[in-house]
Amino acid sequence: MECVFGLVGKGFALVVADTSAVNSILVHKSNEDKIMVLDSHKLLGASGESGDRAQFTEFVQKNVALYQFRNGIPLTTSATANFTRGELAKALRKSPYSVNILLAGYDEETGPSLYYIDYIATCHKIEKGAFGYGSYFSLAMMDRHYHSGMSVEEAVDLVDKCILEIRTRLVVAPPNFVIKIVDKDGAREYAWRESIKDAGVVAAA
Amino acid sequence: MSIFEYNGSAIVAMVGKNCFAIASDRRLGVQLQTIATDFPKIYKIHDKLYIGLAGLLTDAQTLYQRLVYNHKLYQLREERDMKPETFAHLVSHILYEKRVRPAITVSNNMFLGDLIRKENTQIHRVCGFGPYFCQPVIAGIGDDDKPFICTMDSIGALYVLSLIFPYAFLVC
Numbered sequence: 001m002e003c004v005f006g007l008v009g010k011g012f013a014l015v016v017a018d019t020s021a022v023n024s025i026l027v028h029k030s031n032e033d034k035i036m037v038l039d040s041h042k043l044l045g046a047s048g049e050s051g052d053r054a055q056f057t058e059f060v061q062k063n064v065a066l067y068q069f070r071n072g073i074p075l076t077t078s079a080t081a082n083f084t085r086g087e088l089a090k091a092l093r094k095s096p097y098s099v100n101i102l103l104a105g106y107d108e109e110t111g112p113s114l115y116y117i118d119y120i121a122t123c124h125k126i127e128k129g130a131f132g133y134g135s136y137f138s139l140a141m142m143d144r145h146y147h148s149g150m151s152v153e154e155a156v157d158l159v160d161k162c163i164l165e166i167r168t169r170l171v172v173a174p175p176n177f178v179i180k181i182v183d184k185d186g187a188r189e190y191a192w193r194e195s196i197k198d199a200g201v202v203a204a205a
Numbered sequence: 206m207s208i209f210e211y212n213g214s215a216i217v218a219m220v221g222k223n224c225f226a227i228a229s230d231r232r233l234g235v236q237l238q239t240i241a242t243d244f245p246k247i248y249k250i251h252d253k254l255y256i257g258l259a260g261l262l263t264d265a266q267t268l269y270q271r272l273v274y275n276h277k278l279y280q281l282r283e284e285r286d287m288k289p290e291t292f293a294h295l296v297s298h299i300l301y302e303k304r305v306r307p308a309i310t311v312s313n314n315m316f317l318g319d320l321i322r323k324e325n326t327q328i329h330r331v332c333g334f335g336p337y338f339c340q341p342v343i344a345g346i347g348d349d350d351k352p353f354i355c356t357m358d359s360i361g362a363l364y365v366l367s368l369i370f371p372y373a374f375l376v377c
Contacts, residue, residue, distance in 0.1 A: 085266070089263060089266075089267050092263065093335065116240060116241070118235070118263065120261070120263045121263040121266070121267075122212065122233070122262045122263045122266065123266065124233055124240065124241055124244055126240070126241050129240060129241075135238070136238075139238075
C-alpha cells in the first residue's frame with residue numbers, strides 16, 4: 001500500500017512517496033511526510049512499519065548530523081548509505097527494522113546518486129527504484145520512459161505518469177503523494193500531488 | 206522459496222593452464238521482481254584472488270566487508286597478500302563461527318528464535334544468530350602461477366576442486 005519510488009536525472013535526484021498513514025483499514029491521515037531531509041543535500045524516503053520508519057529515519061538523521069558536528073564536514077551520500085546499511089544489518093539478527101529505504105543525495109564531486117536499501121540491508125546504487133505494491137506499476141513505467149540525463153520537467157512528467165498508473169491500477173491506491181528533489185542547491189520539497197485534502201480542524205464552538 | 210533463493214545468484218569458476226576464470230550473473234532481485242541488472246556477485250580480495258558470493262545478498266555484502274577487513278589486517282601484519290588456500294580456510298572458519306550460537310535471554314521479542322515458556326515466570330528465549338546465508342566460490346592463483354578454486358556450503362564445509370574436478374559451480 002505504501003509507495004516510494006525515485007530516480008536520478010541530470011544533476012538532481014527525485015524521491016516520491018505516498019502520504020497516507022494507515023492502520024489496517026483505517027486511514028489516520030493523508031499528509032504524512034515519509035521523506036526525511038537528512039541534511040542540506042540528502043533525502044531519505046522510507047516505507048514500511050510506521051513506528052520503525054519514524055524511529056529509524058530519525059536515528060539516521062541524528063547520526064548524520066553528529067558526524068558533521070564531530071568532523072566539521074558532511075557525510076557523502078555513499079557513506080550515509082553504507083552507514084544505514086550497516087545499522088540495518090546489525091539489527092537484522094536481533095530485532096530487525098521493517099523499513100525499506102531510498103536514499104537520494106547530491107555530492108559536489110560525484111553529483112546526484114540514489115541508493116536502494118532493503119529492509120534486510122541489501123544496498124545498491126541505482127538510477128531508478130521503487131518499493132511497495134506501487135513498485136509493480138512505477139518500475140514498469142520507469143523502465144519504459146526513463147533515460148539517463150533527464151531534465152527536471154521530463155522527470156516530473158514521468159513521476160506524474162507513475163502516480164497516474166498507481167492511482168488507476170492499484171486497488172488501495174494512496175490518494176496523495178509528495179515529491180522531493182535534491183540537487184546542487186539542496187534538498188527540498190518540490191510538489192504535492194493531492195487528490196484528497198485533509199479537512200481542517202474545526203474550532204470548538 | 207528458500208532464503209538462499211530470495212535474491213538469486215549464479216556463479217561459475219574454472220581452472221585452466223596457469224589461469225582461472227570466474228563468472229557470475231548481474232541480477233539483483235527480490236524474489237521474482239528484478240531491481241537492478243548491474244550487481245555482479247564476484248568480489249576482488251587482491252589482484253590474484255576473487256570470491257563469488259551466492260545467496261542472500263545482504264549477507265554477501267556483510268561477509269565481503271568482513272573478509273576485506275580480515276585481509277587488510279593480514280596484509281599489514283604479514284606484508285604480503287593472502288594465499289588462496291589460506292583465504293579459503295579463513296572463509297570456512299568465519300562461516301562456521303556463525304553456525305549456531307545459542308544464548309538464553311529474557312526478552313519479549315520473538316524473532317529467529319524459539320520460545321520456551323516457564324510456568325508463570327519470565328519468558329526465556331533461546332536465540333541463535335544463524336549462519337550467513339551465503340555460499341562462496343573462491344578462485345585464485347597461488348605461487349608458481351598455480352590456479353586454485355574451491356567452494357563451500359553456507360556453514361563452511363570446504364570442497365577443494367582444482368585437483369579432482371577442473372570446475373566448480375554454484376547456482377542458487
